[in-house]
Amino acid sequence: MLALASWVVALALGQASDPYVRSRVVAGDSSSQALFWNQPRIDWQQSSLGNPNMNPHTEFDAVREAFKSWQTLFTRCGNLDFAEGPLVDARKVGFTRDGDNQNLVLFRMTRCKSFVDASDACWKAGTCANLYDCWDDEDGTLAVTLTTYDERSGIIRDSDISFNAATYTFTTGSGAPCVLVPGPNCASTDVQNTATHEIGHLVGLDHTRAAGSIMNRSSSPGELSKRVIDSGSSEFVCVTYPKGGMSQSSPHPVVDLELGPKAGCAAAGGGFSALALLGLGVLARSRRRGVR
Template identity: 40%
Template sequence: MSRHLLLLAVLLGAQVAGAQQDSRRTLVPGRPLCLVWPGRDYVYHLDVAGSTRAPDATEFSAIEAAFDAWRAVSATCSDFRFIRGDDWRRTVDIGYDEEHPFDNYNVVTFRERNCQDVAPADDVCWADETCGNVYQCWAHGGATIALTTSSFSFKDGRVVDSDIELNAAETAWGPTFFFTTVNGPPCGADGPAATCVAMDVQNTMTHEIGHVVGLDHVFSAGSTMEATASQGETSKRIIDAGSAAGFCAIYPRGLPPTQCRVPEDPGLKLVAEGKGSGCGATAGGPGVAALLLWATALLRRRGGQRAGGLPPGSLQAAREWRRG
């Protein structure tokens, strides 16, 4: 059985407002199936290192507030549970370890070093795409705010692992994204600081948890799952009606999770083509604008998360990004 790693990201963009009533599920690339947790518990572990820039460990409270928002939605329609396990005090590896399926854990971590700065250019980790785990660093695009990596069965879409990384990596000009936890005001011309809203932890995490449960990006202004976020934005802290309804439809209380299998009928046109959603970054964040597009690549990968004991198999990745 083959599994895919699906890397879902939220990029810096323009803030917009207005609740929407739609949602979109994450498709298994190239197949008429969606990603879905087969059970009802998502047990996650916060990296005890947290963020070195958040005062008084407020980043942990902000992360919990994001999970609380999804817990509140679940209480209205579902028996899906978000359970905080022990905080992680070991090396934080992202992805799924096929060789040790019962030793995987769902983790949430801030990456505060860029792999390009700490991994030698001739290290084999670049070819293996494992530098992030080897050097505990941010291995993805510089314009990406956060990344959710979900490992799942290509055969039926069952998710077995889902990890979240937040891009707090340093650059020559300071952190790529300065994560903050206060409610306001937005940071202004004086630049980001812990006393104003720069890249809001709760805002970012609420969106990423949506990816964890199987929701994809939508292009609706004001949606929690909108593909963009701007400095000073906190609106995604509140889960919009469309995203909430999407979650409730996937995990209805007292019933098995719903799969979005579409009959492979040659006469049926699939509206969702399985390529994932694109994300754009606009001026206002560090670096140049970026565009995220789907592409596929093969790799062998190891990682960390807790999930069931599926037999080992080759891992593949659906990865996307292109700088503009």
């Protein structure tokens, strides 16, 4: 299987093992502002193409199930609602000021490296994915969440999730790993498992090494455990987005010129340890883009 073939032993900077780690304007620096939404509703949409490799197209509902898990949690102790809009033809991720922005979920089907010339200016500009509708990240990465936020306040403006269907075989079955027991219900790279992790990034979570967290950066073929949101990530929702209260910035209270002053207090965050992480399997990671 492709997923097995791409198993890598990756050496990465260690992640804090706190129950959860908030994403920061400066990644890993807990003295910099944490990223968060300060609006009551996040509208999101799926690309109408879905994953053309899948038939029937169970990926749409699998993504919805992942959002539903987060919604259940936010309904219990948070202050955000997720609302899915209609399928859209849009294929561009990122944020355009005064543009038509969606919080988009899409599958990229081809690797940019396979047909975009190395001298193409899009590589340096970071625009290849949108320009050619292709996967421009590492082959070993399952999915990427691109979050655009205000650099001063950490307030998130837009977040898009891209799946790497150029390299990985996505499935929605709940059976044994396909590498062990191939069959119609076997699990290769599970859509819901992957989406639950990426939505964690969307709401402002970074990776943690905490055992059992959905925000562990590595994933093995056939993994389904990240479909269920762990207690640490749940705590993040309850603390950062308190039910009936204002979303919590950290470490500085937010004064947004457009939105007026917002109260805030420091939430639990994590410094990064210098321990090296030996991660088996593919890496799911997030990207951030600040705007002023």
